[in-house]
Amino acid sequence: MTYQKDYTTTYTINGREYEITAPALFYSDTSDTDEIISDVELDDQAAEIARQKYRDDMGLIGPDELKAYRKKTGLTQQELADLVGISHNVITLYKAGAFPTQENNRRLKAVMGNF
Structure with missing residues (x-):
């Protein structure tokens, strides 16, 4: 059983x-x-x-935070990637659950502000 x-x-x-x-x-x-x-x-x-x-x-940005931020702002993954200064593929990986590097995490937090 x-x-x-x-x-x-x-x-x-x-x-x-x-x-x-x-x-x-x-x-x-x-x-x-x-x-x-x-x-x-x-x-x-x-x-x-x-x-x-x-x-x-x-203190890492997670997939749910990325999805919520993109929904709130209306940004595409490519637009967010351009703002952060990283590739679209990296955003896709983070959205799927990969951990951002410290530098990319810092950049994401800076772009996302107090979201």
Whole structure:
């Protein structure tokens, strides 16, 4: 029988450890042993929680902030990239969840102001 319950684990991101609790999928057999099993969707959710903790810890702009800023301003990815002075492909990577470099993060924050 499979079931879902919260599971606490530790992720290491760029040498920093983040303990997170998120839903995970388990299998239980008749011997009363519970075994965690891989579930791509739940595993991705847990990893994103850890990545967001890292972004918060390091003061990095995240995908949701970029999307909200672009929606508020009406800028395309190319227009934002031009304002920041980086390539459109880099904005695409950040929108997909990649971590900005310190310099690009500083530039993004400067362009985005107090957003």
